[in-house]
Amino acid sequence: MTPAEIRKARAANHRARARDFADSHGLAEAALVAAFTGKGVVAVEAGPERLLPPVRQLGESLALTRNASAVQEREGRYGPLAPPGEGWTLTGDGIELQIDPRHWVHAFAVTEETAKGAKRSIQVFDAAGEAVHKIHLTGTSDVAAFGRLIEELRLAKQSDDLPLVPAGPAAPSGSPADAGLTQLWDESPSPEALGPRLAAAGISPPDVLKELGAPRARPLRPVAMTELLERAAAGGVPLEIRGGNPGCLQIFRGRVERILPAGYWINVMDPGYNLHLRTDHLASVYLTDRGPAGGLTVEAYDAAGSLILAVTGEEGWDLVAHGLSAVP
Template identity: 65%
Template sequence: MTPAEIRAARAAQPRARARDFAESHGIPEAALVAAFTGPEVVAIAADPRRLLPLARELGPALALTRNRSAVQEREGLYGPLSEEVGRLRLRGEGIEMLIDPRHWVHAFAVTEPTAKGAKRSVQVFDAAGEAVHKIHLVADSRSEAFDRLVAELRLAEQVDAVPFAAVAPGPAAGPADWRQMPADLFAARLAAEGQRAPDRLAELPEVRALRPEAMTELLERAATAAVPLEIRGGTTGCLQIFRGQVARILPAGYWINVMDPAYNLHLRTDHLAGVFLTDRAPEGALSVEAYDAAGSLILTVTGGAGWESVVATLSAA
């Protein structure tokens, strides 16, 4: 579709969610955003080393990271960046992320007029145009900091169509022992080798396969017992990490949702093709890993005091 065709189709479907609209029309989500480049959509530099320090100046904001099967939304403050092997780590107040800068390729500052006033966001996409991370301003965000971010990162060339390319698998690097690899790097390494992480996990006698219902069970049990959780989910370019207790667990069709004041998780239970209880050194004692039918990691959950009681009797496959 040309940018003009995208704009016309969007005018006919203004209420459709951006991701759903893009999928239904066979285009990357970034193509939809780019088609409206102009006063309200500004192409900006995507480099997280430049972008995220400016995001820190926004004050309170909402961090949103999703993959096809799970969405995490967390209100808090963006914090400083630190270098790790092959990645960046951001630690703020409530907002924590592990970032692979190679996948921060396209970015836009978006101002969307609504009946309640302007809705502002920063949206980052990978080379294929898939969303990597989004920053949404909230009521207490500093709008002048958003304006500074746009002014400092604005690209010289502002066009309504940008080139997209397939994302190549990352290098098959890392320790040989699966226990020493975080689940997301383990899945990425096997994918680069043409293998599926859940197939490998299913072969290991020390790994316990669980039924898909186990993800709902662990959220409900953790909420009832006030057990603190660590939930990791996102994409190769950005893994968003939540640490804390969850309280309000709500099912809605094939979704299971955490709907707390400063944290929301939306998980598609119909996408849970492989769920495993593992023991990985990077995540701690025990972790529950969820994979989709393609073998991609959806999310990983670990817990603090009381966690072993939560997972002890989860439904086995």
Template identity: 45%
Template sequence: MPMAKPGPDQIRALRAENPKLRARDFAAQHAITEADLVAAHVGHGATAIVADPDRLLPWVGRLGEVMALTRNDHCVHERIGSYLDYRTGAFAAMVLGPEIDLRVFGKHWVHAFAVEELGEDGPKRSLQVFDAAGDAVHKVHLKPQSNHALWGDLIGNMRLADQARTLTLSLRRPAEAARADSLGAPALRSAWDRMTDTHQFFGMVKDHGMNRLGAYRIAGAPYVDRLEPEAVTQTLTRAAEGRVPVMIFVGNAGCIQIHGGPIERITPMGPWINVMDPRFNLHLRADRIAEVYRVWKPTRTGDVFSVEAFAADGELILQIFGYRKNTLAQPWIDLTRALPLLERVPA
């Protein structure tokens, strides 16, 4: 029989007994979601607010410098900066600042909270957004240099009338397994050759009845090469050692967060491989990488190569591209060509 979900008062009591455990781990331990945990604290440091990114993110832009956090089950992406140049969109909104670079899928922004906790150096303030299943989509952590004077105004303008301490959540959707059609591989490759922009890729594989992982499994060289799982760690290490700037994409159904530029300090810690730079941190469970691919895409401005990692259930963990803005592409191409092949899949 499944464990009964504890009520808000019990959740707060359990949390008080174990305040230092990471919220995600605490939630898993007690068979609740992170959203349940935060909602239980409504009226006790948490306020339910409007989750609509078109209303929330312009307020975040006024907070000045903050830390943006987006994660999936296997990787955490943290970037310090300001939310600048917010652009709404029917399918996806965007934040296009030089440091905070996001793609936002608003239909997955369902529950949101403004959270204030007592820290050793004063109040710790954050904005936390969750999807319909209660999983974290995106978080904004205020820094000491943020505009804390705006915090009260933000809550006053974004506060929901219903300050419920319990949530009605939907079932979590499992990751989509690879979808491919080997008989359609020739047509896929032909369409691949005609690409002129990387953003055409998703529509292309969808038109062929496949998804990203399925297409990678059957495309073969020169479109795709399968790499050893440790190739991701080697990519990060060699990019740091060679000062090769990169773009690192980490996301979930509701948000993709992008780092663009150099990386410097690579720190292994148990199963984690970490980038620990002053304004960018990445925390990756390297032991959960099941498949890695080097992918080539033609564009009107030149060839684009990426290193992309997937979990055993088919979830995309992260993508790493060369950083092409005002930089030469060749050092990145040379780096990817030196990565260890698991097998070469002939076209």
């Protein structure tokens, strides 16, 4: 579709969520956003080292990071970037991110006029047009700082036709036994660190977890993710929830309280924090020994073997984790 065709189709279906609209029309979400460049959308510099420092001046805002199966939304304030080698970490007031800058390719400052007033956001996409991270202004954000960010980071070229690079094919499947899986496992401190190592060997994390077996990796039923949230809420158990995509991992630390099912979604709907998880995408769920100091982590993967969420916890967590529904 041309940018003009995208705008026309969007006008006829303006109520649909942006991602749903893009998917239904075979578009990358970034192409949908870019089609409105000059009409409330401004292309800005995408590199996190340039984009995120002025974001701190917005004050309170909402950080949103997603993959195809889970969305996290967290209100807070962005902190400074700490660059360890090839990646960055960001720890602010309530907002914690781990960033791979290689995936921060396209970025837009977006102003949408709605019946409730203007909605302002900064949206970052990878080379294929998949969303990496979004920053939404709230009712208390500094709108003037948003304007200054646009003027500081505006690209010289503003085009509604965005060049995109198709995502590469999935890695071929391999044999866990051929990859020194115990060494890979032991050298990878987190599920997010293990994934890229295995992809290079053509192996998916669930293959490794299945091969490792108990006691290091115990398979759970998909309903375990719902049980986990409900039991942690009922017991007031603090959680660490990690989820995102190759370009941005968002981390929540704290208690969850209001757990609401809605069709195939299970949702956390708390003040300042929302989580939306598609339970029908839970192809593999494991209880592993990869938590802090040898504790327990629940890892959830989709049918392609990609990590959806990893959850661990603090005081009372072991009782929650050991009570989850296991695969017979």
